[in-house]
Each structure stands twice: as structure tokens, then as C-alpha cells.
Amino acid sequence: MTITYVFLALFLSSDIGIIPHVESLGINYGQVANNLPEPDKVLELLSTLRLTKTRIYDTNPQILSSFANSNIEIIVTVENEVLSQLDDPQQALQWVSSHIIPYLPETKITGIQVGNEVFTDDDDTLLQHLVPAVVNIHNALSRLGYSNIQVSTPSSLAVLQNSYPPSAGSFKSEINGIMFQFLNFLSTTRTPFWINAYPYFAYEDDPSTIPLDYVLGNNPNAGMVDPYTKLHYDNMLYAMVDAVYFAIAKMGFRNIEVRVSETGWPSKGDPNEVGASPQNAATYNRNLIRKQMANEGTPLTPRMRLEVYLFALFNEDMKPGPTSERNYGLFQPNESMTYNVGLFVSTIPKSTSTPTSTSTQTSTSTSTSTSSASFFVTSSSTKTKVKP
Template sequence: MIHVFLLFSLCFSDYGLIQGVTSLGINYGQVGNNLPPPDKVLDLLTALKLSKARIYDTNPQVLTTFANSNIELIVTVENQMLPVVMDPQQALQWVSTHIKPYFPATKITGIAVGNEIFTDDDTSLLGYLVPAIVSIHGALVQLGLDKYIQVSTPNSLAVLEVSYPPSAGSFKGEVSGVMSQFLQFLSSTGSPFWINAYPYFAYKDSPNKISLDYALFNKNPGMVDPYTKLHYDNMLYAQVDAVVYAMSRLGYGGIEVRVSETGWPSKGDSNEVGATVQNAAVYNRNLLRRQMSNEGTPLRPNMRLEVYLFALFNEDMKPGPTSERNYGLFQPDGTMAYNVGLSALATSSSTSSASISLTSSATKASKVEYQSLVYCMFLYLLTFLGFMRRQH
């Protein structure tokens, strides 16, 4: 049995659709006690034709399992390690232990040094950030890996003092000094600025002021930036461009912005407006459609926007409100939290489950692909016959 999203990906991957979405990745969090093992996760990512993933540590089991696969991986230096790896010798030790043994068999393409440090409650971490980034990069240079692995840090959108309209984007004054140092590093190494951008948060905080359709990528009038006259039909692109303008204000207008996290929760507490299965499905489905076009933002229309969905699984051990445990496309048992399929294809009459097997073998995969090909040919034949009838 196969879910409609998997069926779609198998049917059309050779025709440049899912397989052509080189700008799409997914966050593979592991804060749960019931998640499938990494080999089953790899099966799932492979079945979904996703070739980019981000993890929040350097889990040896994941790095080993993902070896010789097609998955490009971003790994993370945990926040508490920043005071350690700011020392160049410690950074070299960290890279020699956590990166070098697995590369290049495991396609590690990025190292996230911390996560949302600029807005972390522990303000002492901010002073360690740039030295840690510089030291990790220096270790990569020393080991000859800097040409293959980029170094950056994901940032919360809360790092902006102003985000609306996009052209007014600016960073908070209290972080501008360290931010300038960070942007200088990104500029000198050609690394991207990673932003964790969630239109859901903005909508939840102001549901009476913000259009739900604008937040969800649905059809809507959008907004026009009064200064640039650029038209925005969705909030995510406006948030990304606000970051570009904020960087430009500090003299760094040429740095690429990538979305390291975005998503929508399928469940929330009573005060978490908009956290529903329906909205989550619509947000991610519409975002995936945009990614299939490899499009850019209004400010940078010719630079395709790289986006990492949050997240692969619902994670039952994450602290905080209910929404924090319900961002996953999948439940830990492999069933889909909701249908994020991109086609109008219906599953065959024998398909009664919204689940996807996480135990596929090579033989089983071949059988599935064959069955899917036959099914696609059958749909094509029906369409062709219908067309012929209309001609008569």
C-alpha cells in the first residue's frame, strides 16, 4: 500500500518534478522516545525523493546510516558547545571527531554552529558565537574540508527589530555589533544567512490583523511595499526579504538567505490560533508547490529560495506548548500527520491506509516502482481515451 504523496513522487520523479526540487530540504529532529531508527528514516527520505536534511547534533548513528546515500546533511554544534569550540584547538578536535570520520561517504554540506543564538535566553552565548564559527571554519580549512562544507548559524526571525514592510527590515540594535562580525564572516566565505521563519507565529499573535490566506500562501490580494513597490502574495517571502534589507543596512547586501526552518503546527493549545491539521496541510502543500517552481522572492526573483521544512516527525518529548510537538509531516509510526500530496491522483481501490511503510527493501522498492509505473500508465490511458472521446 502506498500513500498518494509517495505515489506521486514515484510516478513523476523522472519527469523533473519532485526530483527537480533541488531547493527543498527537511528538518529531522530527534526529540522523541518513539521515533523510527535512522535506517527507516533514510528509507522514508529516499521514498519521498528528498535529498537534503538537517539534524540538530552529530548523531553518529545517523551519520553512519546516511553514508553512501543521496542525502545532503547539515549537522549542528549544540549551543552548550560554543564556549568550548571557540578555542581553535578544541574546534579542530571537534571537527576531527564529529565530521572527518564520516566525510565524504556521508554528504555533510553544512555545519550549523548553535541555533538561534542571537535571541537565546542565555545572552552569554552571543559573545562565543563568532569566535566559535571562525574556529570551526578554520578547522575545516586545516583539514581541507572548507571547500565542501559551509558554516553558518540559524537565526530566529525575532533577530529583526522591524520586519514590515520588508524594505524597512532592520536588526535589533543590541545585536548589531556581533551581527556585523557574523555577516563579515559570511561575506568572506560565501556562506548563507540561515533564518527560521514561521508565518504561523505572526498569524497566531495577530489573527485579526493578518490574513490567514496571506500566511498560508493561498490566493489573496497580498501587499505592496510602499517604498519598493514590490508585491508580496505571501508572508514567508516578505520575511526573507526583510532579512535581506536588514543585512543591506549593515553593508552586506550580497549574502544569500536560506530558510533553515519553516512549517505550521497541526495541533495546538486553546490559545494557539490557527494550529490545525487543515492549515498545516495547506501551508506545506502550497510551499511545496512554490518550491517545485524553484522560484525566488520578489526582491531576488532569479535566486531560487532554499527552504527546509520543519519537521519530518512529530516529536513527543519537546518542551513548550502543544504546537511544539506537532510540526511533523509524519507520526513516529510512519503514518502521515496529514496529506501534503501535490497531485489530484487518487489512490487505487486497494489503498485504505494513509501510511507509508518504513521497512522497504530493495526488492520491495522495485516492486512498488513497477506497480506505480503501471498505475501511472493506466491513468494516462484513461486520460487519453477521455480526450479521444471528446474529439468525437
């Protein structure tokens, strides 16, 4: 057993240099709200933050037009309800021609996510349309001269049957057939596998067993050692990502890069949502940004920086579900900071409280910002989330 898992680790790492090196940090720009600033104001905010990558959950024409002639790279999304139409190549060509082509090349559309968490969607009829839709959109882009735009889909961590320890990572058996087809497409087109990974959910489910420092990524902490690979993990996000790498390897693929399409921490939650607080949210995102600035890779892929998209830019007041769902934003809709991440310079908006402690596990208080100002991250660079 030990030899098998060590072989898988070497199998993944030996050819890792052929995967493109990632240098930037992105952020998700959700729009499930009725009080968000206009897209041109959002563009100003992203530019001030010196973030050059964002992801939206549709192909909003106003956003795509507003982002024209900017340095922002944007990933767009095909809504789940459209997938059944796109397994027809002609319909896919028409969709690309009307939703993507009019904005190119002025708007830097670098990726198309076909659906969101389709493998674990409540509507299991969607899954049969996923791979045909992905292939047809890719072919349509190639036909129209834009084969450089990557086509993929983000998945919930719930696609894994096992995720602990990371070397035990494997996909659920019921999705293996379609997953193999999808991975084969990614391998052929040199496109990443995107995962929505939230250590917060694991901690919320078992706060008495899982150390808070480990899920927040505080150092130093004891972390965990994979008993088969002997790799040490000091934060749960990296363990989640490596579990996906192992699951992919067990399907016979080793040249597919794993990227994080969503990760974050809520600044507010219901009384039973343990750990949702501005202190913990600030700490989680601060630690993650520091790792990005240090060009860190996971223990299994140490030579390749992990690309991460934070969730999310704004709190979204119309999202369904528990209170936490509406409180993942780094910013309020009025563009004031929800909390101080601690990695901003220049003028920081005034706040009624500044999170300093990371030990609070049940607080649901929020840090209310009262003004906005110019600042930036010192970095070189809608759907209700599913619990793993």
C-alpha cells in the same frame, strides 16, 4: 525616504546573479522523541520521498553512519552548550576531528550550523562565543581539507527590530556589533544567512488582522504592497525573507544569500493556539512545495530560487512548550502521514480524514493515518521556536 528604499532594492538585486542558484528542498529531522524509527528507516523514508537534503540538530553518530553512501546531503549542528569550548582553535580542531571527519566523505555532510538561534537565546552569554566558534570551525575544516563544508548559524526572526514592511527590515541594535562580524564572515566565505521563519506565529498573535490566505500562501489573495519598493507580496514567508535581505543590506553587505532553515505549520495546538490544524498545516506546506517546484524567488530576488527546509519530518513527543511544538511533523513516528500534503503520488496512506478546507482557523483536530505506503514528493529536488 522612498529613494533610499528603492536604492536598497537595486543594491540587493543588481549583483544577485553571483549567488549560487538553489535547486532543492530540504527537511528538518528532529529527534526530541522516544518513539522515532531507526535512522536506517528514516533514510528509506527520505529516499522514498525523493528528498535529498536534511538537517539534524546534533552530530548523532548513528544517523551519520546510517546515511553513509546515500544521496542524502546532511547539515549537522553544534549544540549551543558546546559553543564556549569552541572559541579555542585547538578545541574546535578536536571537535571537527572527532565529530565530522570520521564520517567523510562517505556521508555527505555539506554544512555545519554552529548553535541554533544563538542571537536570541535566553542565555545571552552564548553570543560572545558565536563568531569565534564559527571562524575556528571553518579554519579547522580548511586545515583538514574540507573547506567546501559551509559553516553558519540559523537565527530566529526575532533578530529583527523591524520586519514590516520588508523594506524596513533591520537588526536589533543590541546585536549589531556581533552581527556585523558574523555577516563579514559569511560575505568572505560566500556562505548563506539562515533564518527560522514561521508565518504561523504572526497569525496566531493577530488572527483578526492578518488574513489567513496571506500567511498560508493561498492564491489569489490581495497580499500586501511594500509602500517604498512597490513590491507585491502574496505570502508572508517571502516578506519575512526580504526583510532579512534589507537588514543585511543596511549593514553594508549585498552578496549574502538568505535561506530558510526552518518553516512549517502545526497540525495541532492548544485551544488558544489559533490556526493550528491539519487543514492549515497541509495547505501551508502544499503551497510552499508548489513554489519550490516552480523555482520561485522572493519579490526582491526573483531570479534566485529560495532554498527552504521544512519543519519537520516527524512529530516529536518530548518537546517542551505548548501542544503545537510537538505537532509540526509531516509524519507520525510510525511513518504514517500526519496529514495529506496533496503533492504525493503512488499509494497514499489511508486516513480517517483528508484536509480539504483552508478556512478553519481554530481547529485542533488531527488526521490519523492508519497505514504507510510508498510515495514521494513530485519535486526536482529542537529548539522551541521563538515568536517574532
